[in-house]
Amino acid sequence: MESTRRSGADDRTGTLDYPQIISKWNRVVLFLLIPLLASTVLYKTVMEFDSDDYPDDYLNHSITVPDYNRNVFNVLQKIGDGFLPGPEDLAYDSETSFLYTSCVDGWIKRIKLDDESLHVENWTFVGGRPLGLAFGSESDQRRLLYVANAYKGLMVVDSDGKTVNLLADEADDGVKFRLTDGVDVASDGMVYFTDASFKYNLADHVLDLIEGRPYGRLLRYDPNTKQTQVLLHDLYFANGVAISHDQTSVIFCESSLRRCSNYHIHGSRAGTVDRFITDLPGFVDNIRYDGDGRYWIAIASSIPFMKIWKYRLFRNLLAFFEKKEIRFLSASNGGLMEVNLKGEPVKFYTDARLKHVTGGIKIGNHLYFGNLVDTYMGRIQFNKPTD
Numbered sequence: 001m002e003s004t005r006r007s008g009a010d011d012r013t014g015t016l017d018y019p020q021i022i023s024k025w026n027r028v029v030l031f032l033l034i035p036l037l038a039s040t041v042l043y044k045t046v047m048e049f050d051s052d053d054y055p056d057d058y059l060n061h062s063i064t065v066p067d068y069n070r071n072v073f074n075v076l077q078k079i080g081d082g083f084l085p086g087p088e089d090l091a092y093d094s095e096t097s098f099l100y101t102s103c104v105d106g107w108i109k110r111i112k113l114d115d116e117s118l119h120v121e122n123w124t125f126v127g128g129r130p131l132g133l134a135f136g137s138e139s140d141q142r143r144l145l146y147v148a149n150a151y152k153g154l155m156v157v158d159s160d161g162k163t164v165n166l167l168a169d170e171a172d173d174g175v176k177f178r179l180t181d182g183v184d185v186a187s188d189g190m191v192y193f194t195d196a197s198f199k200y201n202l203a204d205h206v207l208d209l210i211e212g213r214p215y216g217r218l219l220r221y222d223p224n225t226k227q228t229q230v231l232l233h234d235l236y237f238a239n240g241v242a243i244s245h246d247q248t249s250v251i252f253c254e255s256s257l258r259r260c261s262n263y264h265i266h267g268s269r270a271g272t273v274d275r276f277i278t279d280l281p282g283f284v285d286n287i288r289y290d291g292d293g294r295y296w297i298a299i300a301s302s303i304p305f306m307k308i309w310k311y312r313l314f315r316n317l318l319a320f321f322e323k324k325e326i327r328f329l330s331a332s333n334g335g336l337m338e339v340n341l342k343g344e345p346v347k348f349y350t351d352a353r354l355k356h357v358t359g360g361i362k363i364g365n366h367l368y369f370g371n372l373v374d375t376y377m378g379r380i381q382f383n384k385p386t387d
Helices: 002-014 018-049 202-211 312-323
Strands: 077-079 090-093 098-102 107-112 120-125 130-135 145-149 153-157 164-168 180-185 191-195 216-222 227-235 238-243 249-254 259-264 273-277 283-289 295-301 335-339 345-350 357-363 366-371 377-381
Touching: 090 130, 090 357, 098 130, 107 130, 130 191, 145 191, 153 180, 180 249, 191 238, 191 249, 202 312, 216 238, 216 249, 227 249, 238 295, 249 283, 259 283, 295 366, 335 357
Parallel strands: 130 180, 180 238, 238 283, 283 357
Antiparallel strands: 077 377, 090 098, 098 107, 107 120, 130 145, 145 153, 145 180, 153 164, 180 191, 191 216, 216 227, 238 249, 249 259, 259 273, 283 295, 295 335, 295 357, 335 345, 357 366, 366 377
């Protein structure tokens, strides 16, 4: 009996429970392996992403604006609601009272402002994703409309809307456009426009903003020679352009760096660059001169986490999640910045509910807002209480 009990005791203490041990080891392996795999994927994403530090003069604060209208949404009229998908930029023909806009469905649409119905008309189909719009010089009787098409290049539409031509999809350096963005036309007929990025297209433009590398260009198209010249390389998401009020420079905006600069096209300073306005309160989009001493700069959205936005590690993490379609960048506090001829801010028309504001234009006693994703064009009346 003693021998039997000893044998039983030995069995209970000496026999290994293999399934339980294997299960424990599985948990240990998984505990070690999952972080390793996650860090490997993150490292691979970061290495492919190749972000960079922003320039030393990039600051993590915003310019002081003397006046604000923070409740624009309270009085915003939604023009063409449901019929204007993503009216990104606006161009006005004062002779006919038509306001033209570029929409995500590939149509250039227009609204006759002196018609109380404000009916939306499908004017001409250009395909792709039209963005920037600008009429040709006033001396040109043909009244051409130039279109910066994100996926096609620089295009032009005849005044009757029946003829659409592609003018350029690459520059003289042979580099194809990936995101044709802003456009304006000087009095001599020269067409100035931007390629926001030669690496990313519109679908991936957020990655360009996050990456922080200068893939953008400022270009000039000569309608006489039909040549396209690169004026400036190494721009940080080159966006809106506007010919200056005195026709001596082209003002171009860089969304990533929240600034607009002058590229001088005439006189002793031709070919040089200086700053027009910096440290704007969000991602900059289009800019337009109203002919009355004011520029209107669209702020698409404020920048989340602005204090740490300039740091590569933070933006690398954002890129990792962006590629997984996990998005932490919520748009808000967009609007239109009124700026005088010296590049000094005058007033910011904004609202926490305004987002993806991409363009603006002052016509009479109204201010019109373009938008990348909404289905209407916004309009407010000046001097109307918003509280």
